[in-house]
Amino acid sequence: MKGLVVRNTGSWYTVLVDDDQLLDCKIKGAFRLKGIRSTNPVAVGDWVEIDADELFITDICDRRNYIIRKSINLSKQSQIIASNVDQAFLLVTVSHPQTSTTFIDRFLASAEAYRVAVVLLFNKTDLLNEDELFRQGELMKLYSGIGYECLAITATEASSLIQVQTLLYGKVSVFSGHSGVGKSTLLNHFIAGHQQKTAPLSEAHDQGMHTTTFSEMFRVNGVDMGKSFVIDTPGIRGFGTFDFEPEEVGHYFREIFLESTHCRFSNCTHTHEPGCAVLCAVEEGKIAMSRYQSYLSMLGDKEENRYRAAY
Numbered sequence: 001m002k003g004l005v006v007r008n009t010g011s012w013y014t015v016l017v018d019d020d021q022l023l024d025c026k027i028k029g030a031f032r033l034k035g036i037r038s039t040n041p042v043a044v045g046d047w048v049e050i051d052a053d054e055l056f057i058t059d060i061c062d063r064r065n066y067i068i069r070k071s072i073n074l075s076k077q078s079q080i081i082a083s084n085v086d087q088a089f090l091l092v093t094v095s096h097p098q099t100s101t102t103f104i105d106r107f108l109a110s111a112e113a114y115r116v117a118v119v120l121l122f123n124k125t126d127l128l129n130e131d132e133l134f135r136q137g138e139l140m141k142l143y144s145g146i147g148y149e150c151l152a153i154t155a156t157e158a159s160s161l162i163q164v165q166t167l168l169y170g171k172v173s174v175f176s177g178h179s180g181v182g183k184s185t186l187l188n189h190f191i192a193g194h195q196q197k198t199a200p201l202s203e204a205h206d207q208g209m210h211t212t213t214f215s216e217m218f219r220v221n222g223v224d225m226g227k228s229f230v231i232d233t234p235g236i237r238g239f240g241t242f243d244f245e246p247e248e249v250g251h252y253f254r255e256i257f258l259e260s261t262h263c264r265f266s267n268c269t270h271t272h273e274p275g276c277a278v279l280c281a282v283e284e285g286k287i288a289m290s291r292y293q294s295y296l297s298m299l300g301d302k303e304e305n306r307y308r309a310a311y
């Protein structure tokens with residue numbers, strides 16, 4: 001029997017099967033070792049084959065895509081946050097807590113690599129002072145200029161909810177971002193019954209409390225929303241990079257990639273090469289310095305062969 005993994009807590013997987021039945025399944029020991037090096041061999045969003053009598057997952061169907069994050073410490077373990085998604089929403093907060101452009105850019109680059117469309121939701125607009133609103137506007141200009149859809153929202157306001165809901169129709173959407181940016185608060189408006197836990201930020205650090213501890217998929221509530229699903233995820237601190245080749249990193253920064261077609265060398269790393277069109281565009285202000293710095297920081301990970309903390 002085929003089913004959709006909607007939740008994973010420790011060694012238990014909740015699988016949605018025909019007739020809206022939810023089955024709690026395990027995976028067989030041998031299956032766990034099937035050459036998958038992530039901390040979670042089966043992820044929320046996976047389609048799986050199950051043995052419905054024994055309640056075992058026996059196989060995973062090929063993934064269309066996934067959002068993965070490499071641990072920022074040296075363990076080099078990776079974790080699949082969600083798989084088979086139609087789009088990702090990255091919640092960004094200019095403050096409470098602050099989301100850095102490096103973090104945004106790393107998320108966007110990894111989504112590009114796995115061909116997942118991203119919408120940037122600038123949340124907690126209601127809390128921003130004049131300077132912060134200005135900063136939010138600048139960021140929205142920057143990212144919409146590159147081609148990403150950007151929305152300024154307040155997770156508790158009806159007008160924001162309607163804007164987000166229209167984007168969910170008929171799709172599987174994963175919501176990600178730092179702890180405390182409001183993922184669960186926002187998603188609670190779209191799911192029936194069961195409410196996800198939410199919590200205020202720590203007063204001392206103005207950061208989230210890692211309230212959500214595992215990914216979970218919910219059907220979106222509402223007329224005609226039957227085939228629409230959202231996935232709430234635990235807040236991520238940092239976003240390590242992947243095993244990219246240096247000349248590949250530029251492919252995942254859309255505007256850098258576009259410019260790079262004019263570089264003299266096809267394997268240009270856009271750091272020191274003569275005739276580099278990207279360096280030229282940075283100097284002219286056509287490519288934002290913050291984006292170029294994020295690009296360099298991802299290249300740097302590669303050179304140092306380690307993952308950096310706390311973006």
Ligand SMILES: Nc1nc2c(ncn2[C@@H]2O[C@H](COP(=O)(O)OP(=O)(O)OP(=O)(O)O)[C@@H](O)[C@H]2O)c(=O)[nH]1
Pocket residue numbers: 123124125126127153154155156178179180181182183184185186197198199200201208209210211212213233234235236
């Ligand atoms: N003022 C304001 N507060 C918000 C908004 N969105 C969320 N919050 C508050 O921010 C706090 C954190 O929200 P959560 O929904 O728990 O954040 P989360 O992203 O799910 O955090 P983790 O589960 O830890 O990853 C809660 O106190 C929310 O009420 C918003 O748009 N405006």
Ligand SMILES: [Mg+2]
Pocket residue numbers: 183184185197198211212233234235
């Ligand atoms: Mg949460």
Ligand SMILES: [Zn+2]
Pocket residue numbers: 260263264268269270271273275276277278279
């Ligand atoms: Zn170049």
